[in-house]
Amino acid sequence: MLKLLALCLLTSLMYVQIAEAGIRYYKWEVKYEYKSPDCYKKLAITINGRTPGPTILAQKGDTVIVEVKNSLMLENLAIHWHGIRQIGSPWGDGTEGVTQCPIFPGDSFKYEFKVDN
Numbered sequence: 001m002l003k004l005l006a007l008c009l010l011t012s013l014m015y016v017q018i019a020e021a022g023i024r025y026y027k028w029e030v031k032y033e034y035k036s037p038d039c040y041k042k043l044a045i046t047i048n049g050r051t052p053g054p055t056i057l058a059q060k061g062d063t064v065i066v067e068v069k070n071s072l073m074l075e076n077l078a079i080h081w082h083g084i085r086q087i088g089s090p091w092g093d094g095t096e097g098v099t100q101c102p103i104f105p106g107d108s109f110k111y112e113f114k115v116d117n
């Protein structure tokens with residue numbers, strides 16, 4: 001009886017994990033905007049008008065897709081996902097000059113990776 005209960009629990013947990021894994025899609029535009037985080041207006045690098053940038057909400061097993069558009073005037077860009085193991089997606093790590101060329105001004109890049117933890 002206990003083995004059957006454990007099997008049912010394990011099966012339902014696996015089902016929940018599979019059922020809840022999903023795709024977390026974000027579209028980000030990086031550009032300069034004037035902000036006043038300390039009451040003094042200054043130029044800041046923003047993502048979708050916010051600084052710090054938006055939070056990604058995801059859980060283990062999800063696939064995160066972030067389309068990044070570099071709308072900075074002169075600067076190259078890369079987004080590094082520090083701490084996320086890029087298993088099967090080493091090109092998605094975002095280390096400029098190591099795993100990818102930078103995103104040039106006016107260009108876009110799509111990051112896609114699976115959340116392992």
Ligand SMILES: [Cu+2]
Nearest residue numbers: 080081082083
């Ligand atoms: Cu890092």
